[in-house]
Amino acid sequence: MKLPPALERVVASLARLPGVGEKTATRFAFHILGQSDTWTSELAHAVGELHSAVQHCERCHNLSEGPLCVVCNDSTRDPRRVCVTEGIQDLIAIERAGEFDGRYHVLHGVLSPVKGIGPDQLRIDTLIKRLEPEGIEEVIVATNVDVEGEATALLLQRLLEKRGVTVTRIATGVPMGGELEYLDQVTLARALRDRRPI
Amino acid sequence: MKLPPALERVVASLARLPGVGEKTATRFAFHILGQSDTWTSELAHAVGELHSAVQHCERCHNLSEGPLCVVCNDSTRDPRRVCVTEGIQDLIAIERAGEFDGRYHVLHGVLSPVKGIGPDQLRIDTLIKRLEPEGIEEVIVATNVDVEGEATALLLQRLLEKRGVTVTRIATGVPMGGELEYLDQVTLARALRDRRPI
Known part of the structure; x- marks a missing residue:
């Protein structure tokens, strides 16, 4: 059975999210279909205004709400x-x-x-x-x-x-809590090469 | 660092999808932020019109594009x-x-x-x-x-x-390709009880 075109469009859009295939997108779409109108329009509105509402810091390109981001505005x-x-x-x-x-x-x-x-x-x-x-x-x-x-x-x-x-x-090496036994050889080789005095 | 409110709203909406927590929702939101305006408005529009565009079959409550669904319309x-x-x-x-x-x-x-x-x-x-x-x-x-x-x-x-x-x-029992060794005991008990002549 083919899905109605309106549902297919939602599936096709959602399937472009990272790690989401057609099957998960279909599950999402049916979930959205079963939700209240309020939530659906909230989601649609939030997604629609995202690009225009979010700005980037002029200096460092971080997210910001004004010309400069919170980090650049912090004088400390x-x-x-x-x-x-x-x-x-x-x-x-x-x-x-x-x-x-x-x-x-x-x-x-x-x-x-x-x-x-x-x-x-x-x-x-x-x-x-x-x-x-x-x-x-x-x-x-x-x-x-x-x-x-x-x-x-x-x-x-x-x-x-x-x-x-x-x-x-930034340093490469064994992550905190990492067990050498299970660590890949490239990381281990780097950690040995970059060893430091204790 | 706090996320801008517009991004927070998208995260909050997406986090209500099944199996999506705040972390995945944040990943989705950043992905949407990085996409073209075209796709974002496509997604917003598709989600927004979903409820009004998808109908249910008057007879069997399946999805439909008219009063009756494809199955109910099929005379065979x-x-x-x-x-x-x-x-x-x-x-x-x-x-x-x-x-x-x-x-x-x-x-x-x-x-x-x-x-x-x-x-x-x-x-x-x-x-x-x-x-x-x-x-x-x-x-x-x-x-x-x-x-x-x-x-x-x-x-x-x-x-x-x-x-x-x-x-x-519908029948309950061992699924096709199922290995008895790994099957839960309730399913196995049911399959034995509902055995049938070959």
């Missing part, structure tokens, strides 16, 4: 240290860790030849423009520790070090 | 046999099996004292009204094989048999 943060992340969710994760007191710069992507994303598609130019006015001394590259994240880190190192900025990378 | 289906399901997705699953050539009746729920769902909240009255005009001889109860589904089946049996209709229940 150290402007000399900038942490570069791939996306806003990474920034949120680092904020949650509560270790970093500098500012951020969100690239909104990483280098990816497969997806056709080159340096020009990332917010690197705005980072370079920030160096002098903010007196940035250190850029900590906190992209993911995978091929694309490492390539992006190398690119940033090449672009920024010649401008007199120290470029560092 | 046997009107004397009616399969009762809990929801539309169950009906779709049975249609996919391709074994049943009668009509359906969707209860849109099952008896559930815990959720406060009694016989009056189910579409049982409309089923009883169908018996005579359609000449229904057999009602096959295909609710889920759990406590609520079994209770609903018993209720239907009580209500319908005194009206001269044969009430049957």
